Amino acid sequence: MAKPSGSTSIPVREADRAPSHRHLLDRSGFGYAAIDGQGRIVEANAAFLRPFGAAGIADLPPFEEAVSPKDRAVLSVARQSRLPGQTPWELRFRRADGSEFWVLASFIEPPFLPGGEDGPALIVQTVDVDERKRNALELAERESRWNHALESAGQGVWDHDFTRGDLFYSRQWRAIRGLKPEDPIEPALESWIKTVHPDDHAHVREQIRRQETGEAPFSVFAYREKHRDGHWVWIESRGAVVEYGPDGKPSRIAGTDTDITERKEAEERLAHMSRRLELALGISNIGVFEVNLRTGESKWDDRMIEMYGFAATPDDDAWEAALHPEDRARARERVAQAVAQRRDFANEFRIVRGDGEIRHIRGRAAYYVDLAGVPRLIGANWDVTEDVRLQEELQRAKVLAEARNRELEAAKERIEYTALHDHLTGLPNRRFLDETIEAAAVRARENGDRLAVLHIDLDRFKEINDTLGHLAGDRMLMHAAGVLNALKGPSDFVARIGGDEFVFLSQGSGGRNLATLAEEIVEAMRKPVLFEGHVCRFGASVGIASQSGATIDPRQLLVNADLALYRAKNRGRSRHEFFTSDIQAQIIVNKQTADEILTGIEQRRFLPWYQPQFCARTLDIVGVETLARWDHPTRGILAPDAFLKIAEDLGCVATIDRIVLERSLSDFAEWKALGLGINKISANVSSKRLHDPDLARSLRSLDIQPKSVSFELLESIFLDDCDRVVLENLAEMRRLGIDIEIDDFGTGHASIVSLLKLSPRRLKIDREIVKPVNRSPGQRKLVGTIIEIGRSLNIEVVAEGVETPSHVAILRDLGCDVLQGYALARPIPAAAIPDFVARQEWRSAAGNVCDIQAELRRSVAR
Incomplete structure (x- = not known):
């Protein structure tokens, strides 16, 4: 470092050259350090060393490293600005253990030593301000937190x-x-x-x-x-x-x-509300009370006190004491029940005021627990004595009026008897029809003529009524009446008997061709009708019954025509049907079957049979399909085609399904205990049952193990737009671990989108698609495509109608997962399953269908 001319030097390296100066620095309260040209600390006094916790300069690093990295940028600026009288710099020094402390540092360039000796390059003077600085920072932090708290x-x-x-x-x-x-x-x-x-x-x-x-x-x-x-x-x-x-x-x-x-x-709204409430209570004369249910203490407002006729604030037992003796037990019990159940309640009773007057009181009260956890009852009473007296007067007046009205009612019935026409269409009504058909039957019996009844019901009338409104429906009824009137002959009679039903009465010896007449009615009803710019189309179904001679029974004629109408509607609507002896016989049979079905349900004579299902690769039994059977007391075991339609009409299919499912779950549990290897049972679910809101609750009540039961849905069901109930039932099935299968796949119009939406566990290929695979390459290709679709969607594929060994081989080669059909097993009862599994005869019978069928018959017979 160059030395300025005329400068004096202070010997700072050797204590013997300036002992008094050195002694002064050592006793100084200010820190002092000398830095050489390489940035090393070559000398320091005790005040400088003390904050570092150092015994000597040997314990100190180079000066720049002793400064905290956070302040080294400040250090470079401070060293370039060494001027006499400069403001000290706030710096942080770092100890050997990494802790830091604050100082005020001044940097001084010393004069050179005489004789050309080099002195220190820089002198640093420090003042320890660590405690003061930290107190200031803490104070600033506290002030910042306080300000933030106030702002928040x-x-x-x-x-x-x-x-x-x-x-x-x-x-x-x-x-x-x-x-x-x-x-x-x-x-x-x-x-x-x-x-x-x-x-x-x-x-x-x-x-x-x-x-x-x-x-x-x-x-x-x-x-x-x-x-x-x-x-x-x-x-x-x-x-x-x-x-x-x-x-x-x-x-x-x-x-x-x-x-x-x-x-x-908010206070103003509360005050306004309180004023309104007080005004309302005052106008309505409603008294308010509150009871501490823990202490029994009660508080009454002034209206309550006045209502009960007390001269001063009542005690806690005043209410019970004021109750009418005949009402006391009932009123107290009402309060006790409500408090025990912690619910709101209403009460009505009589009180006896202090002046002896009896008043009728009506009240409501609510149970609640206050912020202190004390149960309380708050409520209101109002005096309804005048209302009760008025009701009593009205009741007496009503009794008197009813007595006086009996004669008027009789006269009214006579007047209504004469009103024989429908007010909307102008046609005769049912009463007029009954009178007319009775008179026509008398004449026909006397003259030997034919009497015919055509019972007519409008098709799709409800849709018009629901979509376009009752006014449109009324217009259609008037149009239908006009059509029938136009077709009516001189001796015919037309009546509207209710809703969208009409009766056409044809009488006379000559008579009309009833089939032609019915066709004319059906054809005329098909023609479109314009209503307020809408083209309305509906049709008609006609049931025809006729009798002649002395055997005519007018009431039976109406019943027979109604039965014929029922068959016409069941066979497709917009057509006509004649009542025949076959219909009558079928009705008798159906009635008898219906009674037997209901008895069978009571006696639990509906039971499951099972058709085993086999792995296509190993021919191991993997599950069974549950099939409903009716153990008829005289006709033996009946398949569903003998009872299902009538059961649907009775609305008891769901009950039969439940009985069969419960028994199949019991059988399945026994098979599991025996270790038969049957891991799954499947059962059919009808569309009507899927729409049953109680299905989910019914399933939850059963002991269904997850992944052990699957429900088979017809393809035609799942393709329909599912309503909310169906979607909820499907979701509940999945929550219960019930798998979904698509039955008879290929007979409907399924799309890949539909399959993705439903995500079934299995597809069952319909037997009509499976049967031709052993003789039709195209059919094999179709079945193979379905299997590939199932595999790509991770859906297991089951083939029904496997009837020959060639079916088994072809379907296995095509990659089908599960086989079901007569080639392997016919439906058998639960009792035959263990023996069937033990004998394993289906494996050899896969090559000899006739033998296995014979064996299954013997097994069933046992």
Whole structure:
């Protein structure tokens, strides 16, 4: 380092050259260190070493490393600015253990030593300010937290220092009033008071006076101040004297302002509601009471006290004492039940006032628990004595009126008897028809003529009524009446017997061709009808019954025509059917079968049979399909085609399904216990049962092990638009671990999208598709495609109708998963399953279908 001319040097390296100076530095309270040209600390006094916890300079790193990395950038600037009288720099030094401390550091360039000897390149003087600095940082942090807390609480801070004339307002204080941080604040009271609501001027002035005079060292008051955008805000101001002047008066006042507009508005709404409630209670003469159910203490308002006729505040037993003796037990029991059940309740009883007057009281009460956990009853009573008396008078008047009206009712019935026509269509009504057919039957019996009844029901009438409204429906009925009137001959009779049903009565010896007449009716009803711009189309179904001679029974004719109509509608509608002896016989058989079905359900004669299902690769039995059978007491075991249609008409298919499913679950549990290897049972589910809202509840009541049961849905079912009930039932099945299978796949119109949407566990290929695979390459290709679709969608494929060994081989080669059919097993009862599994004869029978069929027959016979 170059030495300036004329400079003097201070010997700082060797203590013997300047002993007094060295002694002075060692005793100095300031830290001192000398730095050489390489940045090493070559000398330091005790005050410098002490904060480092170092015994000597050997324990110190190079000077720059002793400075905290956070302040080294400051160090470089400070060293370049070494000037006499410079302001000390705040720096952090780092100890050997990594902890840091604060100092004030001054950097001095020393004079050179005489004789050309090199002295230190830099002298550093330090003052330990660590404690002071940390206290300042902690104070700043506390102040920051306090300010943030006030801001978060929505409180604006203000500080009036009168001594210094300093007025401080925080950002939140300004925000409450809609002011920006840079907006000026008028310090003069008279200027600021203009922003205060006129009604609050006097109140605010008085509170400020009490603050500034010291009369109120701490004050809280609320007032309204105009927001910058023009609306009024409620402000709660809290202020306290924090400093006093020499004269004993406040010299500094500080506090917070809080926006309480929402609270004030809520209080006003509550007060308004309370006023309205009080007014309503006063007008209606409703008394209010409250009872502490723990202590029995009760509180009554003035209306209650007046209602019960007490002269003073009643005691806790006053209510029970005032009850009418005949009502006391019932009223008390009502209260006791409601309190025990912790529910609201209503009560009606009589009381005996102090003056002996009996009054009728009606009340309602609610049970609740207050914030202290005390159960209470709050309620209201109102006097309904006048209402009760009025009702009693009305009841007496009603009894008298009913007695007087009996004669009027008889006359009314005679008048209604004469009203024989339908008011809408103008056609005769059912009453007129009954009279007419009786008279026509008498004439026909006397003359030997034929009497015919055509019972007509409109098709799709309900859809028109539901979509276009009753006015459109009425128009269609009037049109139908016009059609029938147009086809009516001189001796015919037409009546509307209710809803969309009509009767056409044809009589006379000549008679008309009834089939032709029925066709004319059906054809005429098919023609479109225009209604308010809508083209309405409907049709008609006709049931025909006729008799002649002395055997004519008019009532039976109507019944027979109705039965024929039922068959016409079942066979496709918009057609006609004649009543025949076959219909009558079928009705008798159906009635007998229906009675037997209901008896069979009661006696639980419906039971499951099972057709085993086999792995196509190993021919191991993997499951069974549950098939409903009816153990008829005289006809033996009956398949569903003998009873299903009638059971559907009776609405008991779901009951039969449940019985069969319950028994199959019991059988399945026995097979599991025997270790037969049957891991799954499947059962058919009808569309009607899928639409049953109680299906999910019914399934939950059964002991169904997950993945052990699957339900088979017909393809035609799952392709329909599923309503909410169906979707909920399907979801519940999956939650219970029940798999979904698609039965008879290939007979409907399934799409890949439909399969993806339903995500079934299995597809069962319909037997009509499977049967031709042993003789039709195209059919084999179709079945192979279905199997490939199932594999790509991770859906197991089951083939039904496997009837020959070639079916087994072909389907196995095509990759089918499961086989089911007569080639392997016919349906058998539950009792035959263990022996069937033990014998394993289907394996050899896969090559000899006839033998296995014979064996199954023998097994069933046993």
